[in-house]
Amino acid sequence: MSLRKYTDDELIQRIEKLVRTERRITHLVLLHINEIEDRKIHLERGYDGIYSYLTKGLGFSDGAAYRRLQSARLLRQVPHVAEKIEAGTLNLSQLAQVQKCLKEASQKGLKVSAAKTAKILEKLELKNGFETTKALATEFDLPIQTHQRTIPQKDNSVRLEITLSAEQFAELQMAKQLLSHVCPEGQWSEVIAILAEKFNKRKFGGRSLKVVC
Template structure:
Protein backbone atom coordinates (compact mmCIF):
# COMPACT_ATOMS: atom_id res chain seq x y z
CA UNK A 1 0.00 0.00 0.00
CA UNK A 2 1.19 3.48 -0.89
CA UNK A 3 0.71 5.34 2.40
CA UNK A 4 1.73 8.63 0.79
CA UNK A 5 -1.50 8.52 -1.23
CA UNK A 6 -3.64 8.56 1.93
CA UNK A 7 -4.92 11.83 3.33
CA UNK A 8 -4.54 12.63 7.03
CA UNK A 9 -8.02 11.36 7.96
CA UNK A 10 -7.35 8.05 6.23
CA UNK A 11 -4.01 7.77 8.01
CA UNK A 12 -5.76 8.47 11.31
CA UNK A 13 -8.34 5.74 10.70
CA UNK A 14 -5.65 3.33 9.58
CA UNK A 15 -3.41 3.73 12.64
CA UNK A 16 -6.39 3.42 14.99
CA UNK A 17 -7.50 0.22 13.25
CA UNK A 18 -3.99 -1.21 13.40
CA UNK A 19 -3.68 -0.27 17.07
CA UNK A 20 -6.87 -2.16 17.85
CA UNK A 21 -5.62 -5.20 15.93
CA UNK A 22 -2.33 -4.94 17.81
CA UNK A 23 -4.18 -5.02 21.15
CA UNK A 24 -6.18 -8.04 19.99
CA UNK A 25 -2.99 -9.84 19.01
CA UNK A 26 -1.48 -8.86 22.37
CA UNK A 27 -4.41 -10.50 24.12
CA UNK A 28 -3.73 -13.71 22.15
CA UNK A 29 -0.04 -13.48 23.07
CA UNK A 30 -0.88 -13.17 26.77
CA UNK A 31 -3.36 -16.06 26.67
CA UNK A 32 -0.72 -18.22 24.97
CA UNK A 33 1.91 -17.22 27.52
CA UNK A 34 -0.52 -18.00 30.32
CA UNK A 35 -0.91 -21.54 28.99
CA UNK A 36 2.84 -22.00 28.45
CA UNK A 37 3.43 -20.79 32.00
CA UNK A 38 0.78 -23.09 33.45
CA UNK A 39 2.27 -26.13 31.71
CA UNK A 40 5.87 -25.05 32.39
CA UNK A 41 6.50 -25.88 28.72
CA UNK A 42 9.64 -23.74 28.66
CA UNK A 43 11.38 -26.37 30.79
CA UNK A 44 10.89 -28.95 28.06
CA UNK A 45 12.33 -26.47 25.55
CA UNK A 46 15.54 -26.31 27.61
CA UNK A 47 14.98 -23.02 29.46
CA UNK A 48 15.05 -22.61 33.23
CA UNK A 49 12.32 -19.95 33.37
CA UNK A 50 9.61 -18.32 31.31
CA UNK A 51 11.69 -15.13 31.29
CA UNK A 52 14.73 -16.91 29.79
CA UNK A 53 12.48 -18.55 27.20
CA UNK A 54 10.94 -15.26 26.07
CA UNK A 55 14.28 -13.44 25.89
CA UNK A 56 16.51 -16.12 24.39
CA UNK A 57 13.98 -18.42 22.75
CA UNK A 58 11.38 -15.99 21.41
CA UNK A 59 13.45 -12.83 21.05
CA UNK A 60 11.77 -10.28 23.32
CA UNK A 61 13.84 -7.67 25.08
CA UNK A 62 14.17 -8.18 28.84
CA UNK A 63 11.72 -5.38 29.63
CA UNK A 64 9.15 -6.55 27.08
CA UNK A 65 9.41 -10.12 28.36
CA UNK A 66 8.86 -9.13 31.99
CA UNK A 67 5.86 -6.94 31.16
CA UNK A 68 4.20 -9.78 29.26
CA UNK A 69 4.89 -12.26 32.04
CA UNK A 70 3.38 -9.89 34.60
CA UNK A 71 0.29 -9.40 32.45
CA UNK A 72 -0.16 -13.11 31.65
CA UNK A 73 0.02 -14.03 35.33
CA UNK A 74 -2.38 -11.28 36.26
CA UNK A 75 -4.87 -12.62 33.71
CA UNK A 76 -4.79 -15.92 35.56
CA UNK A 77 -5.94 -14.10 38.71
CA UNK A 78 -8.19 -11.55 37.01
CA UNK A 79 -9.55 -12.73 33.64
CA UNK A 80 -11.63 -9.55 33.37
CA UNK A 81 -8.47 -7.49 32.85
CA UNK A 82 -8.26 -8.89 29.30
CA UNK A 83 -11.06 -6.58 28.15
CA UNK A 84 -9.29 -3.54 29.59
CA UNK A 85 -6.15 -4.48 27.66
CA UNK A 86 -8.06 -4.98 24.40
CA UNK A 87 -9.79 -1.62 24.67
CA UNK A 88 -6.56 0.14 25.58
CA UNK A 89 -7.92 1.28 28.94
CA UNK A 90 -4.81 -0.08 30.66
CA UNK A 91 -1.44 -1.10 29.24
CA UNK A 92 1.32 -3.56 30.03
CA UNK A 93 3.50 -0.98 31.81
CA UNK A 94 0.68 -0.22 34.24
CA UNK A 95 0.06 -3.91 34.90
CA UNK A 96 3.77 -4.49 35.47
CA UNK A 97 3.89 -1.66 38.01
CA UNK A 98 1.01 -3.21 39.94
CA UNK A 99 2.59 -6.67 39.90
CA UNK A 100 5.96 -5.27 40.96
CA UNK A 101 4.34 -3.38 43.84
CA UNK A 102 2.54 -6.54 44.97
CA UNK A 103 5.85 -8.44 45.01
CA UNK A 104 7.44 -5.65 47.03
CA UNK A 105 4.65 -5.82 49.62
CA UNK A 106 5.16 -9.57 49.94
CA UNK A 107 8.94 -9.15 50.22
CA UNK A 108 9.06 -6.30 52.72
CA UNK A 109 5.98 -6.98 54.84
CA UNK A 110 5.43 -10.71 54.43
CA UNK A 111 1.83 -9.77 53.63
CA UNK A 112 -0.30 -11.13 50.82
CA UNK A 113 -1.89 -8.99 48.12
CA UNK A 114 -5.30 -10.23 46.99
CA UNK A 115 -6.68 -10.26 43.46
CA UNK A 116 -9.39 -7.89 44.68
CA UNK A 117 -6.78 -5.35 45.81
CA UNK A 118 -5.04 -5.52 42.44
CA UNK A 119 -8.34 -5.03 40.65
CA UNK A 120 -9.18 -2.06 42.85
CA UNK A 121 -6.02 -0.21 41.93
CA UNK A 122 -6.30 -1.16 38.24
CA UNK A 123 -9.83 0.23 38.06
CA UNK A 124 -8.42 3.71 38.70
CA UNK A 125 -5.54 3.61 36.21
CA UNK A 126 -7.50 4.00 32.99
CA UNK A 127 -5.80 6.38 30.51
CA UNK A 128 -3.29 7.58 33.13
CA UNK A 129 0.31 8.34 32.22
CA UNK A 130 3.22 6.27 33.44
CA UNK A 131 4.15 8.89 36.04
CA UNK A 132 0.59 9.17 37.30
CA UNK A 133 0.36 5.39 37.49
CA UNK A 134 3.57 5.23 39.52
CA UNK A 135 2.22 7.73 42.03
CA UNK A 136 -1.18 6.05 42.33
CA UNK A 137 0.21 2.52 42.72
CA UNK A 138 2.77 3.67 45.29
CA UNK A 139 0.07 5.49 47.27
CA UNK A 140 -2.33 2.54 47.15
CA UNK A 141 0.24 0.08 48.51
CA UNK A 142 1.96 2.65 50.75
CA UNK A 143 5.30 2.21 48.99
CA UNK A 144 7.98 4.65 47.82
CA UNK A 145 7.82 5.37 44.11
CA UNK A 146 9.90 2.66 42.46
CA UNK A 147 12.48 3.58 39.85
CA UNK A 148 13.55 1.03 37.28
CA UNK A 149 17.13 -0.02 36.63
CA UNK A 150 18.77 1.47 33.55
CA UNK A 151 21.63 -0.41 31.88
CA UNK A 152 23.75 0.76 28.96
CA UNK A 153 26.53 -1.37 27.45
CA UNK A 154 29.47 0.64 26.08
CA UNK A 155 31.71 -0.24 23.14
CA UNK A 156 34.38 -1.68 25.47
CA UNK A 157 31.66 -3.90 27.05
CA UNK A 158 31.70 -1.97 30.31
CA UNK A 159 28.18 -1.38 31.62
CA UNK A 160 26.67 1.80 33.02
CA UNK A 161 23.96 1.03 35.57
CA UNK A 162 21.53 3.52 37.10
CA UNK A 163 19.05 2.57 39.80
CA UNK A 164 17.30 4.14 42.77
CA UNK A 165 17.68 2.80 46.32
CA UNK A 166 15.35 3.43 49.20
CA UNK A 167 16.74 5.43 52.09
CA UNK A 168 16.94 2.25 54.17
CA UNK A 169 18.71 0.24 51.46
CA UNK A 170 21.29 2.97 50.89
CA UNK A 171 21.91 3.19 54.65
CA UNK A 172 22.59 -0.55 54.74
CA UNK A 173 25.14 -0.26 51.94
CA UNK A 174 26.89 2.67 53.61
CA UNK A 175 27.00 0.73 56.87
CA UNK A 176 28.53 -2.25 55.05
CA UNK A 177 31.13 0.05 53.45
CA UNK A 178 32.08 1.36 56.89
CA UNK A 179 32.40 -2.15 58.33
CA UNK A 180 34.61 -3.26 55.44
CA UNK A 181 36.51 0.02 55.08
CA UNK A 182 39.83 -1.62 56.00
CA UNK A 183 39.42 -4.14 53.20
CA UNK A 184 37.97 -1.64 50.69
CA UNK A 185 39.33 1.81 51.60
CA UNK A 186 37.32 3.72 49.00
CA UNK A 187 33.90 5.35 48.72
CA UNK A 188 33.56 4.13 45.13
CA UNK A 189 30.35 2.08 45.14
CA UNK A 190 31.28 0.16 41.98
CA UNK A 191 34.55 -1.02 43.55
CA UNK A 192 32.73 -2.02 46.74
CA UNK A 193 30.07 -4.00 44.88
CA UNK A 194 32.73 -5.83 42.88
CA UNK A 195 34.52 -6.68 46.14
CA UNK A 196 31.29 -8.13 47.57
CA UNK A 197 30.68 -10.11 44.39
CA UNK A 198 34.20 -11.58 44.57
CA UNK A 199 33.65 -12.58 48.21
CA UNK A 200 30.36 -14.31 47.46
CA UNK A 201 31.78 -16.14 44.44
CA UNK A 202 34.79 -17.39 46.42
CA UNK A 203 32.63 -18.50 49.35
CA UNK A 204 30.19 -20.37 47.11
CA UNK A 205 32.91 -21.92 44.97
CA UNK A 206 34.83 -23.16 48.01
CA UNK A 207 38.57 -23.05 48.39
CA UNK A 208 40.30 -22.40 45.07
CA UNK A 209 43.15 -24.42 43.64
CA UNK A 210 45.53 -21.51 44.30
CA UNK A 211 45.07 -21.35 48.06
CA UNK A 212 43.89 -24.75 49.22
CA UNK A 213 44.29 -28.40 48.28
CA UNK A 214 41.27 -30.52 47.44
CA UNK A 215 41.17 -33.80 49.39
CA UNK A 216 40.25 -37.16 47.98
CA UNK A 217 37.12 -38.72 49.38
CA UNK A 218 37.24 -42.42 50.24
CA UNK A 219 40.13 -43.21 47.94
CA UNK A 220 41.71 -46.62 48.43
CA UNK A 221 44.88 -44.80 49.51
CA UNK A 222 44.87 -42.05 52.13
CA UNK A 223 46.84 -39.61 50.00
CA UNK A 224 45.51 -36.14 49.38
CA UNK A 225 44.17 -35.24 45.97
CA UNK A 226 46.60 -33.03 44.01
CA UNK A 227 45.73 -29.45 43.21
CA UNK A 228 43.82 -29.19 39.95
CA UNK A 229 45.84 -27.06 37.56
CA UNK A 230 44.02 -27.60 34.28
CA UNK A 231 41.11 -29.42 32.71
CA UNK A 232 43.15 -32.42 31.56
CA UNK A 233 44.35 -32.92 35.13
CA UNK A 234 40.77 -32.51 36.32
CA UNK A 235 39.63 -35.21 33.87
CA UNK A 236 42.20 -37.61 35.30
CA UNK A 237 41.17 -36.84 38.88
CA UNK A 238 37.51 -37.22 37.98
CA UNK A 239 38.16 -40.60 36.39
CA UNK A 240 39.91 -41.78 39.55
CA UNK A 241 37.09 -40.58 41.77
CA UNK A 242 34.49 -42.20 39.50
CA UNK A 243 36.20 -45.55 40.02
CA UNK A 244 36.83 -45.31 43.75
CA UNK A 245 33.87 -43.33 45.05
CA UNK A 246 31.38 -45.19 47.24
CA UNK A 247 27.65 -44.78 47.56
CA UNK A 248 27.95 -42.73 50.72
CA UNK A 249 30.79 -40.44 49.70
CA UNK A 250 29.12 -37.50 47.95
CA UNK A 251 31.30 -35.07 49.86
CA UNK A 252 31.98 -31.37 49.42
CA UNK A 253 35.20 -32.21 47.57
CA UNK A 254 33.32 -34.38 45.09
CA UNK A 255 30.63 -31.75 44.67
CA UNK A 256 33.30 -29.20 43.78
CA UNK A 257 34.61 -31.55 41.09
CA UNK A 258 31.12 -31.98 39.64
CA UNK A 259 30.45 -28.24 39.56
CA UNK A 260 33.88 -27.68 38.00
CA UNK A 261 33.10 -30.16 35.23
CA UNK A 262 29.49 -28.99 34.85
CA UNK A 263 29.26 -25.27 35.69
CA UNK A 264 25.70 -24.93 34.38
CA UNK A 265 22.43 -26.86 34.01
CA UNK A 266 22.89 -29.92 31.79
CA UNK A 267 19.24 -30.39 30.82
CA UNK A 268 18.89 -30.92 27.06
CA UNK A 269 15.72 -30.52 25.02
CA UNK A 270 15.49 -33.87 23.18
CA UNK A 271 13.86 -32.23 20.12
CA UNK A 272 16.05 -29.18 19.54
CA UNK A 273 19.16 -30.42 21.34
CA UNK A 274 19.33 -27.10 23.20
CA UNK A 275 21.07 -27.24 26.59
CA UNK A 276 19.55 -25.12 29.38
CA UNK A 277 22.94 -23.78 30.67
CA UNK A 278 21.28 -21.79 33.45
CA UNK A 279 23.52 -21.01 36.44
CA UNK A 280 20.60 -20.15 38.70
CA UNK A 281 20.02 -22.36 41.80
CA UNK A 282 22.20 -25.23 40.58
CA UNK A 283 21.74 -28.62 42.21
CA UNK A 284 23.42 -32.03 41.87
CA UNK A 285 21.04 -34.66 40.52
CA UNK A 286 21.30 -38.44 40.17
CA UNK A 287 20.70 -39.46 36.55
CA UNK A 288 19.41 -42.78 37.86
CA UNK A 289 17.61 -41.72 41.00
CA UNK A 290 18.58 -43.00 44.43
CA UNK A 291 15.16 -44.59 44.89
CA UNK A 292 15.90 -46.62 41.72
CA UNK A 293 19.23 -47.84 43.18
CA UNK A 294 21.21 -45.09 41.48
CA UNK A 295 24.71 -44.69 42.92
CA UNK A 296 26.76 -41.67 43.96
CA UNK A 297 29.42 -42.46 41.35
CA UNK A 298 30.32 -39.37 39.38
CA UNK A 299 29.12 -40.93 36.16
CA UNK A 300 25.62 -41.01 37.63
CA UNK A 301 25.68 -37.37 38.73
CA UNK A 302 24.75 -34.26 36.78
CA UNK A 303 24.15 -30.60 37.49
CA UNK A 304 20.61 -29.30 36.96
CA UNK A 305 18.99 -26.00 37.80
CA UNK A 306 16.27 -26.25 40.45
CA UNK A 307 13.50 -25.96 37.86
CA UNK A 308 14.76 -28.81 35.69
CA UNK A 309 15.60 -30.94 38.71
CA UNK A 310 11.99 -30.59 39.81
CA UNK A 311 10.74 -31.36 36.29
CA UNK A 312 12.82 -34.56 36.21
CA UNK A 313 11.41 -35.62 39.58
CA UNK A 314 7.84 -34.89 38.52
CA UNK A 315 8.29 -36.96 35.37
CA UNK A 316 9.73 -39.86 37.32
CA UNK A 317 6.89 -39.62 39.83
CA UNK A 318 4.32 -39.55 37.00
CA UNK A 319 2.97 -36.14 37.99
CA UNK A 320 1.70 -34.19 34.98
CA UNK A 321 2.14 -30.52 35.92
CA UNK A 322 4.47 -28.62 38.18
CA UNK A 323 2.72 -26.34 40.64
Protein backbone atom coordinates in the same frame (compact mmCIF):
# COMPACT_ATOMS: atom_id res chain seq x y z
CA MET B 1 5.21 -0.67 1.76
CA SER B 2 4.28 2.81 0.60
CA LEU B 3 1.55 4.68 2.45
CA ARG B 4 1.64 7.72 0.17
CA LYS B 5 -1.40 6.55 -1.79
CA TYR B 6 -3.72 6.86 1.20
CA THR B 7 -5.60 10.03 2.06
CA ASP B 8 -5.21 11.57 5.52
CA ASP B 9 -8.55 10.13 6.63
CA GLU B 10 -7.69 6.68 5.29
CA LEU B 11 -4.32 6.75 7.04
CA ILE B 12 -5.95 7.63 10.37
CA GLN B 13 -8.56 4.89 9.94
CA ARG B 14 -5.85 2.34 9.16
CA ILE B 15 -3.67 3.18 12.16
CA GLU B 16 -6.65 3.21 14.53
CA LYS B 17 -7.61 -0.25 13.27
CA LEU B 18 -4.02 -1.46 13.65
CA VAL B 19 -3.86 -0.16 17.23
CA ARG B 20 -7.08 -1.96 18.13
CA THR B 21 -5.69 -5.14 16.57
CA GLU B 22 -2.40 -4.71 18.43
CA ARG B 23 -4.19 -4.41 21.76
CA ARG B 24 -6.29 -7.49 21.05
CA ILE B 25 -3.19 -9.46 20.06
CA THR B 26 -1.33 -8.23 23.16
CA HIS B 27 -3.83 -9.75 25.55
CA LEU B 28 -3.81 -12.97 23.52
CA VAL B 29 0.00 -13.07 23.81
CA LEU B 30 -0.35 -12.86 27.60
CA LEU B 31 -2.82 -15.75 27.62
CA HIS B 32 -0.42 -17.83 25.53
CA ILE B 33 2.46 -17.04 27.89
CA ASN B 34 0.44 -18.32 30.84
CA GLU B 35 -0.62 -21.49 29.02
CA ILE B 36 2.92 -22.25 27.88
CA GLU B 37 4.20 -21.72 31.42
CA ASP B 38 1.45 -23.91 32.89
CA ARG B 39 2.30 -26.75 30.51
CA LYS B 40 6.05 -26.15 30.97
CA ILE B 41 6.49 -26.30 27.20
CA HIS B 42 9.41 -23.87 27.38
CA LEU B 43 11.32 -26.42 29.50
CA GLU B 44 10.69 -29.13 26.93
CA ARG B 45 12.16 -26.79 24.31
CA GLY B 46 15.38 -26.42 26.31
CA TYR B 47 14.78 -23.05 28.00
CA ASP B 48 15.51 -22.79 31.71
CA GLY B 49 12.59 -20.45 32.34
CA ILE B 50 9.72 -18.64 30.65
CA TYR B 51 11.66 -15.37 30.72
CA SER B 52 14.50 -17.04 28.82
CA TYR B 53 12.00 -18.33 26.26
CA LEU B 54 10.55 -14.85 25.74
CA THR B 55 13.95 -13.23 25.21
CA LYS B 56 15.92 -15.96 23.46
CA GLY B 57 13.12 -17.93 21.86
CA LEU B 58 10.78 -15.14 20.80
CA GLY B 59 13.30 -12.30 20.57
CA PHE B 60 11.67 -9.85 22.99
CA SER B 61 13.98 -7.29 24.58
CA ASP B 62 14.60 -7.65 28.33
CA GLY B 63 12.16 -4.84 29.10
CA ALA B 64 9.45 -6.08 26.73
CA ALA B 65 9.75 -9.63 28.09
CA TYR B 66 9.57 -8.41 31.68
CA ARG B 67 6.45 -6.32 31.05
CA ARG B 68 4.66 -9.17 29.28
CA LEU B 69 5.60 -11.78 31.85
CA GLN B 70 4.52 -9.62 34.80
CA SER B 71 1.31 -8.62 33.02
CA ALA B 72 0.54 -12.28 32.23
CA ARG B 73 0.90 -13.18 35.90
CA LEU B 74 -1.40 -10.34 36.91
CA LEU B 75 -3.88 -11.57 34.31
CA ARG B 76 -4.09 -14.88 36.19
CA GLN B 77 -5.32 -13.07 39.30
CA VAL B 78 -7.57 -10.55 37.55
CA PRO B 79 -8.73 -12.11 34.23
CA HIS B 80 -10.96 -9.20 33.22
CA VAL B 81 -7.87 -6.99 32.91
CA ALA B 82 -7.69 -8.38 29.36
CA GLU B 83 -10.68 -6.19 28.50
CA LYS B 84 -8.86 -3.13 29.81
CA ILE B 85 -5.82 -3.89 27.68
CA GLU B 86 -7.95 -4.31 24.58
CA ALA B 87 -9.83 -1.09 25.34
CA GLY B 88 -6.56 0.77 25.84
CA THR B 89 -7.40 1.99 29.35
CA LEU B 90 -4.49 0.06 30.88
CA ASN B 91 -1.10 -0.74 29.39
CA LEU B 92 1.62 -3.30 30.03
CA SER B 93 3.87 -0.88 31.90
CA GLN B 94 1.09 -0.21 34.42
CA LEU B 95 0.33 -3.90 34.84
CA ALA B 96 4.01 -4.72 35.38
CA GLN B 97 4.23 -2.03 38.06
CA VAL B 98 1.17 -3.39 39.85
CA GLN B 99 2.51 -6.94 39.74
CA LYS B 100 5.83 -5.75 41.15
CA CYS B 101 4.03 -4.04 44.04
CA LEU B 102 1.96 -7.17 44.69
CA LYS B 103 5.10 -9.31 44.79
CA GLU B 104 6.84 -6.94 47.20
CA ALA B 105 3.74 -6.86 49.42
CA SER B 106 3.65 -10.68 49.43
CA GLN B 107 7.32 -10.81 50.44
CA LYS B 108 6.42 -8.64 53.42
CA GLY B 109 3.67 -11.08 54.40
CA LEU B 110 0.85 -8.87 53.14
CA LYS B 111 -1.96 -10.50 51.15
CA VAL B 112 -3.72 -8.36 48.54
CA SER B 113 -6.96 -9.95 47.36
CA ALA B 114 -8.01 -10.16 43.72
CA ALA B 115 -10.93 -7.84 44.50
CA LYS B 116 -8.64 -5.17 45.96
CA THR B 117 -6.23 -5.57 43.05
CA ALA B 118 -9.11 -5.02 40.64
CA LYS B 119 -10.07 -1.81 42.46
CA ILE B 120 -6.48 -0.58 42.30
CA LEU B 121 -6.40 -1.26 38.57
CA GLU B 122 -9.61 0.73 38.12
CA LYS B 123 -7.91 3.73 39.70
CA LEU B 124 -5.04 3.46 37.23
CA GLU B 125 -7.14 3.50 34.07
CA LEU B 126 -6.09 6.18 31.56
CA LYS B 127 -3.35 7.45 33.89
CA ASN B 128 0.11 8.29 32.57
CA GLY B 129 3.33 6.89 34.00
CA PHE B 130 3.80 9.64 36.57
CA GLU B 131 0.21 9.41 37.80
CA THR B 132 0.40 5.61 37.94
CA THR B 133 3.57 5.61 40.04
CA LYS B 134 2.06 8.18 42.41
CA ALA B 135 -1.18 6.20 42.81
CA LEU B 136 0.67 2.96 43.51
CA ALA B 137 2.90 4.65 46.07
CA THR B 138 -0.27 5.63 47.94
CA GLU B 139 -2.15 2.35 47.49
CA PHE B 140 0.77 0.20 48.65
CA ASP B 141 2.09 2.69 51.20
CA LEU B 142 5.53 2.65 49.59
CA PRO B 143 8.31 4.25 51.67
CA ILE B 144 9.35 7.78 50.75
CA GLN B 145 12.81 7.88 49.24
CA THR B 146 14.78 10.91 50.44
CA HIS B 147 18.37 9.99 49.62
CA GLN B 148 20.30 12.06 47.10
CA ARG B 149 22.91 10.71 44.71
CA THR B 150 25.38 12.45 42.42
CA ILE B 151 26.78 9.95 39.95
CA PRO B 152 29.67 10.92 37.63
CA GLN B 153 29.69 9.37 34.16
CA LYS B 154 32.48 8.69 31.68
CA ASP B 155 31.62 11.65 29.41
CA ASN B 156 31.91 14.08 32.37
CA SER B 157 28.13 14.36 32.61
CA VAL B 158 26.56 13.89 36.02
CA ARG B 159 23.41 11.95 36.92
CA LEU B 160 21.41 13.46 39.77
CA GLU B 161 18.87 11.56 41.84
CA ILE B 162 16.97 13.82 44.22
CA THR B 163 13.67 13.96 46.07
CA LEU B 164 11.52 17.09 45.86
CA SER B 165 8.63 18.02 48.12
CA ALA B 166 5.25 18.59 46.48
CA GLU B 167 5.76 22.35 46.80
CA GLN B 168 9.26 22.24 45.30
CA PHE B 169 8.10 20.15 42.38
CA ALA B 170 5.15 22.48 41.75
CA GLU B 171 7.55 25.43 41.56
CA LEU B 172 9.79 23.54 39.16
CA GLN B 173 6.84 22.53 37.00
CA MET B 174 5.74 26.16 36.79
CA ALA B 175 9.25 27.18 35.72
CA LYS B 176 9.19 24.43 33.09
CA GLN B 177 5.93 25.76 31.66
CA LEU B 178 7.28 29.33 31.58
CA LEU B 179 10.37 28.10 29.75
CA SER B 180 8.47 25.97 27.24
CA HIS B 181 9.42 28.37 24.42
CA VAL B 182 13.10 27.83 25.26
CA CYS B 183 12.87 24.12 26.11
CA PRO B 184 10.15 22.78 23.78
CA GLU B 185 11.09 19.17 24.56
CA GLY B 186 10.65 19.79 28.28
CA GLN B 187 13.81 18.05 29.44
CA TRP B 188 14.34 18.61 33.17
CA SER B 189 18.10 18.86 32.68
CA GLU B 190 17.61 21.80 30.29
CA VAL B 191 15.15 23.54 32.60
CA ILE B 192 17.43 23.24 35.63
CA ALA B 193 20.49 24.34 33.63
CA ILE B 194 18.73 27.45 32.30
CA LEU B 195 17.44 28.41 35.74
CA ALA B 196 20.93 27.97 37.21
CA GLU B 197 22.52 29.99 34.40
CA LYS B 198 20.06 32.86 34.84
CA PHE B 199 20.61 32.90 38.60
CA ASN B 200 24.39 32.81 38.27
CA LYS B 201 24.47 35.61 35.70
CA ARG B 202 22.29 37.78 37.90
CA LYS B 203 24.43 36.95 40.93
CA PHE B 204 27.69 37.68 39.15
CA GLY B 205 26.65 40.72 37.16
CA GLY B 206 25.96 39.04 33.87
CA ARG B 207 29.30 37.29 33.63
CA SER B 208 29.31 33.69 32.43
CA LEU B 209 31.03 31.16 34.63
CA LYS B 210 33.58 28.75 33.25
CA VAL B 211 33.30 25.26 34.60
CA VAL B 212 36.56 23.48 35.31
CA CYS B 213 36.29 19.69 35.16
